Amino acid sequence: MQTRKKSWVKPTITQHGGSTLNKFGRMPMKDYIDTIEGVSIASLVKDYGSPLFVLSEKQLRENVRKLRQTFESRYQHVVYGWSYKTNYLNTVCSILHQEGAWAEVVSIFEYEKARALGVPANRILFNGPHKSRETLQRCVEEGARIHIDNTDELYLLESVAQAANKPVDVTIRLNFDTGYTEAWSRFGFNIESGQAINAAKRIGSSQWLHLCGLHSHIGTFILDSRAYSSQVKIMCDFMKTAEQQTGCVISSIDIGGGFASKNDLHGMYQPAEQIVPSIEQYADAICTTLIQETADREAAGKPRPTLIMESGRSVIDDAEMLISSIVSTRRLPDGRAAAVMDAGVNLLFTAFWYNHRIQPTRLLEGVAEDTVLYGPLCMNIDVIRQSIMMPPLSVGDSLVVSPVGAYNNTQWMQFIEYRPNIVMIHEDGQTSVIREAEDLAFMNQLEKMPEHVVGNHQYD
Numbered sequence: 083m084q085t086r087k088k089s090w091v092k093p094t095i096t097q098h099g100g101s102t103l104n105k106f107g108r109m110p111m112k113d114y115i116d117t118i119e120g121v122s123i124a125s126l127v128k129d130y131g132s133p134l135f136v137l138s139e140k141q142l143r144e145n146v147r148k149l150r151q152t153f154e155s156r157y158q159h160v161v162y163g164w165s166y167k168t169n170y171l172n173t174v175c176s177i178l179h180q181e182g183a184w185a186e187v188v189s190i191f192e193y194e195k196a197r198a199l200g201v202p203a204n205r206i207l208f209n210g211p212h213k214s215r216e217t218l219q220r221c222v223e224e225g226a227r228i229h230i231d232n233t234d235e236l237y238l239l240e241s242v243a244q245a246a247n248k249p250v251d252v253t254i255r256l257n258f259d260t261g262y263t264e265a266w267s268r269f270g271f272n273i274e275s276g277q278a279i280n281a282a283k284r285i286g287s288s289q290w291l292h293l294c295g296l297h298s299h300i301g302t303f304i305l306d307s308r309a310y311s312s313q314v315k316i317m318c319d320f321m322k323t324a325e326q327q328t329g330c331v332i333s334s335i336d337i338g339g340g341f342a343s344k345n346d347l348h349g350m351y352q353p354a355e356q357i358v359p360s361i362e363q364y365a366d367a368i369c370t371t372l373i374q375e376t377a378d379r380e381a382a383g384k385p386r387p388t389l390i391m392e393s394g395r396s397v398i399d400d401a402e403m404l405i406s407s408i409v410s411t412r413r414l415p416d417g418r419a420a421a422v423m424d425a426g427v428n429l430l431f432t433a434f435w436y437n438h439r440i441q442p443t444r445l446l447e448g449v450a451e452d453t454v455l456y457g458p459l460c461m462n463i464d465v466i467r468q469s470i471m472m473p474p475l476s477v478g479d480s481l482v483v484s485p486v487g488a489y490n491n492t493q494w495m496q497f498i499e500y501r502p503n504i505v506m507i508h509e510d511g512q513t514s515v516i517r518e519a520e521d522l523a524f525m526n527q528l529e530k531m532p533e534h535v536v537g538n539h540q541y542d
Protein backbone atom coordinates (compact mmCIF):
# COMPACT_ATOMS: atom_id res chain seq x y z
CA MET A 83 0.00 0.00 0.00
CA GLN A 84 1.31 3.42 -0.91
CA THR A 85 1.45 5.87 2.02
CA ARG A 86 0.71 9.51 1.25
CA LYS A 87 3.62 11.83 1.96
CA LYS A 88 2.73 14.31 4.69
CA SER A 89 2.84 17.93 3.65
CA TRP A 90 5.37 20.24 5.29
CA VAL A 91 3.96 22.36 8.06
CA LYS A 92 5.62 25.56 9.22
CA PRO A 93 6.95 25.03 12.76
CA THR A 94 5.42 27.25 15.42
CA ILE A 95 6.41 28.08 18.97
CA THR A 96 3.31 28.07 21.13
CA GLN A 97 3.21 29.66 24.56
CA HIS A 98 1.89 27.30 27.25
CA GLY A 99 -0.68 29.29 29.21
CA GLY A 100 -1.13 28.10 32.79
CA SER A 101 -4.86 28.74 32.83
CA THR A 102 -5.79 27.55 29.35
CA LEU A 103 -5.41 24.26 27.60
CA ASN A 104 -1.91 23.94 26.28
CA LYS A 105 -1.06 22.37 22.96
CA PHE A 106 -0.85 18.89 24.45
CA GLY A 107 -4.52 19.12 25.40
CA ARG A 108 -5.69 20.17 21.95
CA MET A 109 -7.26 17.89 19.42
CA PRO A 110 -6.21 18.17 15.80
CA MET A 111 -8.74 20.07 13.69
CA LYS A 112 -10.73 17.53 11.71
CA ASP A 113 -13.47 19.83 10.49
CA TYR A 114 -13.24 20.78 6.84
CA ILE A 115 -15.55 21.09 3.84
CA ASP A 116 -14.44 20.58 0.24
CA THR A 117 -17.78 20.47 -1.57
CA ILE A 118 -21.05 22.37 -1.38
CA GLU A 119 -24.00 20.21 -2.38
CA GLY A 120 -21.68 17.95 -4.32
CA VAL A 121 -19.94 20.78 -6.18
CA SER A 122 -16.23 21.00 -5.48
CA ILE A 123 -15.18 24.25 -3.84
CA ALA A 124 -11.91 24.22 -5.77
CA SER A 125 -13.86 24.16 -9.06
CA LEU A 126 -16.18 26.96 -7.90
CA VAL A 127 -13.16 29.14 -7.12
CA LYS A 128 -11.52 28.22 -10.42
CA ASP A 129 -14.65 29.00 -12.45
CA TYR A 130 -15.98 32.04 -10.59
CA GLY A 131 -13.07 33.47 -8.59
CA SER A 132 -12.52 34.28 -4.95
CA PRO A 133 -14.10 35.60 -2.85
CA LEU A 134 -17.38 34.05 -3.90
CA PHE A 135 -20.88 33.93 -2.43
CA VAL A 136 -22.66 30.62 -3.04
CA LEU A 137 -26.45 30.36 -2.77
CA SER A 138 -28.21 27.03 -2.46
CA GLU A 139 -31.56 26.97 -4.24
CA LYS A 140 -32.43 23.67 -2.57
CA GLN A 141 -31.84 24.96 0.95
CA LEU A 142 -33.76 28.17 0.32
CA ARG A 143 -36.81 26.35 -1.04
CA GLU A 144 -36.67 23.82 1.81
CA ASN A 145 -36.51 26.59 4.41
CA VAL A 146 -39.49 28.53 3.12
CA ARG A 147 -41.59 25.40 2.60
CA LYS A 148 -40.84 24.29 6.15
CA LEU A 149 -41.80 27.70 7.55
CA ARG A 150 -45.06 27.87 5.64
CA GLN A 151 -46.08 24.27 6.35
CA THR A 152 -45.30 24.61 10.05
CA PHE A 153 -47.55 27.65 10.41
CA GLU A 154 -50.24 26.56 7.97
CA SER A 155 -50.68 23.27 9.80
CA ARG A 156 -51.37 25.19 13.03
CA TYR A 157 -53.51 28.13 11.89
CA GLN A 158 -55.90 28.41 8.98
CA HIS A 159 -55.14 31.83 7.47
CA VAL A 160 -51.42 32.46 7.08
CA VAL A 161 -49.56 34.83 4.77
CA TYR A 162 -45.79 34.93 4.52
CA GLY A 163 -44.16 38.16 3.34
CA TRP A 164 -40.50 38.04 2.29
CA SER A 165 -38.53 40.75 4.07
CA TYR A 166 -36.68 42.27 1.10
CA LYS A 167 -34.03 44.03 3.16
CA THR A 168 -32.73 40.67 4.40
CA ASN A 169 -31.58 39.73 0.90
CA TYR A 170 -33.04 41.37 -2.18
CA LEU A 171 -31.12 39.56 -4.88
CA ASN A 172 -33.66 39.15 -7.68
CA THR A 173 -33.09 35.40 -7.76
CA VAL A 174 -33.70 35.05 -4.03
CA CYS A 175 -36.89 37.13 -4.12
CA SER A 176 -38.16 35.38 -7.20
CA ILE A 177 -37.64 31.90 -5.75
CA LEU A 178 -39.51 32.97 -2.62
CA HIS A 179 -42.37 34.42 -4.68
CA GLN A 180 -42.52 31.12 -6.60
CA GLU A 181 -42.94 29.51 -3.18
CA GLY A 182 -45.92 31.75 -2.43
CA ALA A 183 -44.28 34.54 -0.45
CA TRP A 184 -45.62 38.09 -0.66
CA ALA A 185 -43.12 40.97 -0.55
CA GLU A 186 -42.43 43.01 2.58
CA VAL A 187 -40.68 46.24 1.62
CA VAL A 188 -39.49 49.34 3.46
CA SER A 189 -38.55 51.81 0.72
CA ILE A 190 -39.53 52.91 -2.75
CA PHE A 191 -36.44 51.09 -4.06
CA GLU A 192 -37.60 47.79 -2.57
CA TYR A 193 -41.18 48.47 -3.74
CA GLU A 194 -40.02 49.09 -7.31
CA LYS A 195 -37.86 45.96 -7.16
CA ALA A 196 -40.86 43.86 -6.13
CA ARG A 197 -43.08 45.42 -8.81
CA ALA A 198 -40.38 44.86 -11.45
CA LEU A 199 -40.25 41.19 -10.44
CA GLY A 200 -43.98 41.01 -11.14
CA VAL A 201 -45.40 41.11 -7.61
CA PRO A 202 -48.93 42.58 -7.66
CA ALA A 203 -49.19 45.70 -5.50
CA ASN A 204 -51.84 44.13 -3.29
CA ARG A 205 -49.32 41.42 -2.37
CA ILE A 206 -46.81 43.99 -1.12
CA LEU A 207 -46.68 44.95 2.56
CA PHE A 208 -45.13 48.41 2.79
CA ASN A 209 -43.46 49.03 6.17
CA GLY A 210 -40.84 51.54 7.24
CA PRO A 211 -40.64 55.09 8.56
CA HIS A 212 -40.00 56.84 5.24
CA LYS A 213 -42.74 57.05 2.65
CA SER A 214 -42.83 60.26 0.63
CA ARG A 215 -46.05 61.78 -0.79
CA GLU A 216 -45.07 60.44 -4.24
CA THR A 217 -44.51 56.96 -2.80
CA LEU A 218 -47.85 57.02 -1.00
CA GLN A 219 -49.59 58.31 -4.13
CA ARG A 220 -48.21 55.38 -6.10
CA CYS A 221 -49.14 52.88 -3.37
CA VAL A 222 -52.71 54.22 -3.20
CA GLU A 223 -53.06 54.20 -6.97
CA GLU A 224 -51.71 50.66 -7.32
CA GLY A 225 -53.36 49.24 -4.18
CA ALA A 226 -50.31 48.30 -2.07
CA ARG A 227 -50.86 47.40 1.59
CA ILE A 228 -49.64 50.38 3.55
CA HIS A 229 -48.48 49.96 7.14
CA ILE A 230 -48.61 53.41 8.76
CA ASP A 231 -45.59 54.13 10.93
CA ASN A 232 -46.33 57.51 12.55
CA THR A 233 -48.80 60.39 12.89
CA ASP A 234 -47.25 62.54 10.15
CA GLU A 235 -47.56 59.65 7.75
CA LEU A 236 -51.18 59.11 8.83
CA TYR A 237 -52.10 62.69 7.90
CA LEU A 238 -50.10 62.57 4.70
CA LEU A 239 -51.76 59.35 3.60
CA GLU A 240 -55.19 60.73 4.43
CA SER A 241 -54.55 63.75 2.22
CA VAL A 242 -53.22 61.53 -0.57
CA ALA A 243 -56.31 59.29 -0.37
CA GLN A 244 -58.59 62.33 -0.39
CA ALA A 245 -56.82 63.86 -3.39
CA ALA A 246 -57.15 60.55 -5.23
CA ASN A 247 -60.78 60.31 -4.10
CA LYS A 248 -60.04 56.74 -3.04
CA PRO A 249 -60.67 55.38 0.48
CA VAL A 250 -57.71 53.24 1.61
CA ASP A 251 -57.53 50.17 3.86
CA VAL A 252 -54.61 50.59 6.24
CA THR A 253 -52.59 48.72 8.84
CA ILE A 254 -50.94 50.51 11.77
CA ARG A 255 -47.60 49.51 13.20
CA LEU A 256 -47.60 49.12 16.98
CA ASN A 257 -44.82 49.08 19.55
CA PHE A 258 -45.08 47.85 23.12
CA ASP A 259 -43.23 46.04 25.88
CA THR A 260 -43.49 42.26 25.55
CA GLY A 261 -41.62 41.74 28.81
CA TYR A 262 -39.05 39.62 26.95
CA THR A 263 -37.51 41.93 24.38
CA GLU A 264 -36.20 45.45 24.30
CA ALA A 265 -39.06 47.53 22.88
CA TRP A 266 -38.30 48.98 19.44
CA SER A 267 -40.17 52.17 20.26
CA ARG A 268 -38.82 54.18 17.35
CA PHE A 269 -41.20 52.50 14.91
CA GLY A 270 -44.98 52.62 15.02
CA PHE A 271 -47.49 53.84 17.62
CA ASN A 272 -46.94 53.03 21.26
CA ILE A 273 -49.68 51.08 23.02
CA GLU A 274 -48.80 51.82 26.68
CA SER A 275 -48.81 55.60 26.24
CA GLY A 276 -52.19 55.64 24.48
CA GLN A 277 -50.65 56.80 21.20
CA ALA A 278 -51.80 53.67 19.38
CA ILE A 279 -55.46 53.85 20.39
CA ASN A 280 -55.48 57.56 19.54
CA ALA A 281 -54.18 56.71 16.08
CA ALA A 282 -56.88 54.03 15.70
CA LYS A 283 -59.56 56.54 16.76
CA ARG A 284 -58.21 59.17 14.39
CA ILE A 285 -58.40 56.67 11.54
CA GLY A 286 -61.87 55.65 12.73
CA SER A 287 -63.04 59.22 12.29
CA SER A 288 -61.57 59.54 8.81
CA GLN A 289 -63.62 59.26 5.67
CA TRP A 290 -60.55 58.22 3.70
CA LEU A 291 -58.78 55.63 5.86
CA HIS A 292 -60.13 52.27 7.11
CA LEU A 293 -58.22 50.46 9.82
CA CYS A 294 -58.15 46.76 9.01
CA GLY A 295 -54.72 45.50 10.10
CA LEU A 296 -52.23 45.57 12.98
CA HIS A 297 -48.50 45.12 12.64
CA SER A 298 -45.54 44.88 15.00
CA HIS A 299 -41.98 43.67 14.76
CA ILE A 300 -40.66 43.07 18.26
CA GLY A 301 -36.98 42.73 17.43
CA THR A 302 -34.57 40.40 15.79
CA PHE A 303 -32.76 37.17 16.68
CA ILE A 304 -35.31 36.45 19.41
CA LEU A 305 -34.21 33.44 21.39
CA ASP A 306 -37.19 33.11 23.72
CA SER A 307 -40.34 32.02 21.92
CA ARG A 308 -42.45 33.27 24.86
CA ALA A 309 -41.81 36.77 23.51
CA TYR A 310 -44.10 35.88 20.60
CA SER A 311 -46.92 34.60 22.86
CA SER A 312 -46.72 37.88 24.69
CA GLN A 313 -46.68 39.84 21.42
CA VAL A 314 -49.74 38.06 20.03
CA LYS A 315 -51.67 38.44 23.31
CA ILE A 316 -50.94 42.19 23.45
CA MET A 317 -51.90 42.65 19.80
CA CYS A 318 -55.16 40.70 20.24
CA ASP A 319 -56.05 42.77 23.31
CA PHE A 320 -55.41 45.90 21.32
CA MET A 321 -57.48 44.56 18.43
CA LYS A 322 -60.47 44.08 20.75
CA THR A 323 -60.09 47.57 22.25
CA ALA A 324 -59.69 49.23 18.83
CA GLU A 325 -62.71 47.38 17.43
CA GLN A 326 -64.87 48.31 20.43
CA GLN A 327 -63.83 51.93 20.44
CA THR A 328 -63.77 52.67 16.72
CA GLY A 329 -66.09 50.12 15.12
CA CYS A 330 -63.34 48.86 12.80
CA VAL A 331 -62.90 45.15 11.98
CA ILE A 332 -59.32 43.88 12.05
CA SER A 333 -58.70 41.28 9.38
CA SER A 334 -54.94 40.75 9.74
CA ILE A 335 -52.34 40.61 12.48
CA ASP A 336 -48.78 40.91 11.21
CA ILE A 337 -46.14 39.75 13.70
CA GLY A 338 -43.09 40.89 11.70
CA GLY A 339 -39.91 38.80 11.73
CA GLY A 340 -37.24 38.06 14.31
CA PHE A 341 -36.81 34.26 14.38
CA ALA A 342 -33.14 33.51 15.02
CA SER A 343 -30.94 31.70 12.50
CA LYS A 344 -28.26 29.15 13.34
CA ASN A 345 -25.51 31.74 13.73
CA ASP A 346 -23.56 32.45 16.93
CA LEU A 347 -24.01 35.97 18.21
CA HIS A 348 -20.97 37.63 19.78
CA GLY A 349 -21.09 37.01 23.51
CA MET A 350 -23.49 34.05 23.23
CA TYR A 351 -22.27 31.36 25.63
CA GLN A 352 -23.91 28.35 24.06
CA PRO A 353 -23.78 27.45 20.38
CA ALA A 354 -26.76 28.47 18.26
CA GLU A 355 -27.49 24.80 17.56
CA GLN A 356 -28.35 24.39 21.24
CA ILE A 357 -30.29 27.54 22.02
CA VAL A 358 -32.07 28.74 18.89
CA PRO A 359 -35.76 27.67 19.10
CA SER A 360 -37.04 25.49 16.27
CA ILE A 361 -39.62 26.86 13.81
CA GLU A 362 -42.13 24.52 15.51
CA GLN A 363 -41.46 26.16 18.89
CA TYR A 364 -41.98 29.65 17.46
CA ALA A 365 -45.12 28.49 15.64
CA ASP A 366 -46.55 26.83 18.76
CA ALA A 367 -46.06 30.00 20.79
CA ILE A 368 -47.68 32.19 18.12
CA CYS A 369 -50.52 30.01 16.87
CA THR A 370 -51.62 28.65 20.23
CA THR A 371 -51.99 32.17 21.60
CA LEU A 372 -53.67 33.45 18.46
CA ILE A 373 -56.21 30.61 18.46
CA GLN A 374 -57.01 31.16 22.15
CA GLU A 375 -57.28 34.92 21.85
CA THR A 376 -59.54 34.85 18.80
CA ALA A 377 -61.75 31.93 19.86
CA ASP A 378 -64.86 34.06 20.39
CA ARG A 379 -64.66 35.92 17.08
CA GLU A 380 -66.68 33.60 14.91
CA ALA A 381 -69.58 33.67 17.40
CA ALA A 382 -69.42 37.46 17.19
CA GLY A 383 -69.64 37.26 13.38
CA LYS A 384 -66.04 38.38 12.83
CA PRO A 385 -63.50 36.33 10.92
CA ARG A 386 -60.33 35.20 12.64
CA PRO A 387 -57.58 37.54 11.49
CA THR A 388 -55.07 36.41 8.90
CA LEU A 389 -51.69 35.80 10.49
CA ILE A 390 -48.94 37.57 8.53
CA MET A 391 -45.24 36.78 9.12
CA GLU A 392 -42.19 38.54 7.76
CA SER A 393 -39.38 36.23 8.84
CA GLY A 394 -36.09 37.14 7.15
CA ARG A 395 -32.88 35.70 8.52
CA SER A 396 -34.28 32.30 9.53
CA VAL A 397 -35.29 31.65 5.89
CA ILE A 398 -32.18 32.76 4.02
CA ASP A 399 -29.20 32.67 6.37
CA ASP A 400 -28.15 29.03 6.00
CA ALA A 401 -28.87 29.04 2.24
CA GLU A 402 -25.71 31.03 1.50
CA MET A 403 -21.98 30.59 2.16
CA LEU A 404 -18.95 32.74 1.41
CA ILE A 405 -15.74 31.24 0.04
CA SER A 406 -12.66 33.34 0.75
CA SER A 407 -8.94 32.75 0.18
CA ILE A 408 -5.96 33.48 2.37
CA VAL A 409 -3.76 36.16 0.77
CA SER A 410 -1.08 36.44 3.46
CA THR A 411 -0.16 35.20 6.91
CA ARG A 412 1.75 36.86 9.71
CA ARG A 413 2.76 36.51 13.32
CA LEU A 414 1.57 39.35 15.56
CA PRO A 415 3.94 40.83 18.17
CA ASP A 416 1.89 39.25 20.99
CA GLY A 417 2.58 35.81 19.51
CA ARG A 418 -0.82 35.19 17.94
CA ALA A 419 -1.13 33.89 14.41
CA ALA A 420 -2.93 36.05 11.87
CA ALA A 421 -4.12 35.63 8.31
CA VAL A 422 -5.48 38.09 5.77
CA MET A 423 -8.46 36.89 3.75
CA ASP A 424 -9.71 38.35 0.46
CA ALA A 425 -13.17 38.97 2.00
CA GLY A 426 -13.64 41.42 4.85
CA VAL A 427 -16.35 43.42 6.56
CA ASN A 428 -17.01 45.08 3.21
CA LEU A 429 -18.69 41.82 2.17
CA LEU A 430 -19.53 40.37 5.55
CA PHE A 431 -21.28 43.10 7.47
CA THR A 432 -22.66 40.50 9.86
CA ALA A 433 -19.13 39.80 11.18
CA PHE A 434 -19.79 42.82 13.42
CA TRP A 435 -22.26 40.76 15.43
CA TYR A 436 -21.76 37.07 14.55
CA ASN A 437 -19.00 34.55 15.08
CA HIS A 438 -19.66 32.72 11.84
CA ARG A 439 -18.72 29.13 11.31
CA ILE A 440 -15.39 29.15 9.47
CA GLN A 441 -14.15 25.93 7.92
CA PRO A 442 -11.05 25.17 5.88
CA THR A 443 -11.48 23.32 2.60
CA ARG A 444 -8.77 20.74 3.33
CA LEU A 445 -7.59 18.87 6.37
CA LEU A 446 -5.25 21.34 8.03
CA GLU A 447 -2.22 19.74 9.59
CA GLY A 448 -0.48 21.07 12.65
CA VAL A 449 -1.50 22.37 16.03
CA ALA A 450 -4.51 24.65 16.23
CA GLU A 451 -3.60 27.99 17.74
CA ASP A 452 -5.29 31.27 18.50
CA THR A 453 -5.60 33.04 15.15
CA VAL A 454 -6.95 36.42 14.04
CA LEU A 455 -8.66 36.53 10.63
CA TYR A 456 -8.42 39.90 8.93
CA GLY A 457 -10.13 41.11 5.77
CA PRO A 458 -8.34 42.79 2.84
CA LEU A 459 -9.26 46.40 3.62
CA CYS A 460 -6.57 48.88 4.59
CA MET A 461 -8.66 49.70 7.68
CA ASN A 462 -8.09 48.58 11.23
CA ILE A 463 -11.74 47.62 11.74
CA ASP A 464 -11.58 44.93 9.08
CA VAL A 465 -11.61 41.85 11.29
CA ILE A 466 -13.65 38.80 10.39
CA ARG A 467 -12.71 36.94 13.57
CA GLN A 468 -10.78 38.24 16.58
CA SER A 469 -9.99 34.78 17.85
CA ILE A 470 -10.41 31.35 16.31
CA MET A 471 -8.44 28.15 16.91
CA MET A 472 -6.89 27.19 13.57
CA PRO A 473 -3.88 25.16 12.53
CA PRO A 474 -1.38 27.17 10.43
CA LEU A 475 -2.94 28.53 7.25
CA SER A 476 -1.07 29.01 3.99
CA VAL A 477 -1.49 31.53 1.19
CA GLY A 478 -4.03 30.16 -1.28
CA ASP A 479 -5.98 28.16 1.29
CA SER A 480 -9.72 28.66 1.04
CA LEU A 481 -12.05 29.12 3.99
CA VAL A 482 -15.81 28.75 3.93
CA VAL A 483 -17.79 31.18 6.06
CA SER A 484 -21.40 30.31 6.90
CA PRO A 485 -24.27 31.02 7.29
CA VAL A 486 -24.14 34.35 5.46
CA GLY A 487 -27.43 34.64 3.53
CA ALA A 488 -29.05 37.29 5.73
CA TYR A 489 -28.16 40.98 5.66
CA ASN A 490 -24.82 40.63 3.83
CA ASN A 491 -25.82 40.97 0.19
CA THR A 492 -27.89 44.00 1.18
CA GLN A 493 -25.68 45.68 3.79
CA TRP A 494 -22.35 45.00 2.09
CA MET A 495 -20.34 48.05 1.14
CA GLN A 496 -18.58 48.90 -2.03
CA PHE A 497 -15.54 50.12 -0.15
CA ILE A 498 -11.98 49.77 -1.42
CA GLU A 499 -12.63 46.46 -3.18
CA TYR A 500 -15.02 45.35 -5.92
CA ARG A 501 -17.87 43.12 -4.83
CA PRO A 502 -17.50 39.57 -6.15
CA ASN A 503 -19.64 37.11 -8.08
CA ILE A 504 -22.59 35.42 -6.44
CA VAL A 505 -23.39 32.00 -7.85
CA MET A 506 -26.32 29.72 -7.25
CA ILE A 507 -26.18 25.95 -7.10
CA HIS A 508 -29.43 24.99 -8.80
CA GLU A 509 -31.54 22.15 -7.49
CA ASP A 510 -30.19 19.92 -10.27
CA GLY A 511 -26.55 20.67 -9.34
CA GLN A 512 -25.87 23.13 -12.18
CA THR A 513 -24.26 26.42 -11.21
CA SER A 514 -24.75 29.92 -12.61
CA VAL A 515 -23.85 33.49 -11.73
CA ILE A 516 -26.81 35.35 -10.23
CA ARG A 517 -24.94 38.62 -9.63
CA GLU A 518 -21.81 39.47 -11.52
CA ALA A 519 -18.64 40.75 -9.93
CA GLU A 520 -18.24 44.50 -10.16
CA ASP A 521 -15.58 46.10 -12.34
CA LEU A 522 -14.35 49.61 -13.06
CA ALA A 523 -16.93 50.25 -15.78
CA PHE A 524 -19.72 49.37 -13.33
CA MET A 525 -18.22 51.56 -10.64
CA ASN A 526 -17.84 54.53 -12.96
CA GLN A 527 -21.23 54.42 -14.60
CA LEU A 528 -22.93 56.94 -12.30
CA GLU A 529 -20.05 59.39 -12.04
CA LYS A 530 -19.90 62.55 -14.12
CA MET A 531 -16.82 64.76 -14.41
CA PRO A 532 -17.12 68.43 -15.38
CA GLU A 533 -15.13 68.90 -18.59
CA HIS A 534 -12.49 71.18 -17.09
CA VAL A 535 -11.32 68.51 -14.63
CA VAL A 536 -10.75 65.87 -17.31
CA GLY A 537 -7.07 65.21 -18.05
CA ASN A 538 -4.37 67.90 -17.90
CA HIS A 539 -2.91 66.27 -14.78
CA GLN A 540 0.24 67.89 -13.37
CA TYR A 541 2.56 65.56 -11.49
CA ASP A 542 5.63 67.68 -10.72
Ligand SMILES: Cc1ncc(COP(=O)(O)O)c(C=O)c1O
Binds near residue numbers: 209392393
Ligand atom coordinates in the same frame (compact mmCIF):
# COMPACT_ATOMS: atom_id res chain seq x y z
C1 LIG B 1 -40.62 45.24 9.75
C2 LIG B 1 -39.67 44.10 9.66
N1 LIG B 1 -40.13 42.90 9.26
C3 LIG B 1 -39.31 41.83 9.13
C4 LIG B 1 -37.95 41.94 9.41
C5 LIG B 1 -37.08 40.72 9.27
O1 LIG B 1 -36.49 40.39 10.49
P1 LIG B 1 -35.65 39.06 10.72
O2 LIG B 1 -34.61 38.98 9.67
O3 LIG B 1 -35.08 39.23 12.08
O4 LIG B 1 -36.62 37.91 10.63
C6 LIG B 1 -37.43 43.17 9.84
C7 LIG B 1 -36.00 43.33 10.16
O5 LIG B 1 -35.55 44.21 10.81
C8 LIG B 1 -38.31 44.28 9.97
O6 LIG B 1 -37.87 45.49 10.35
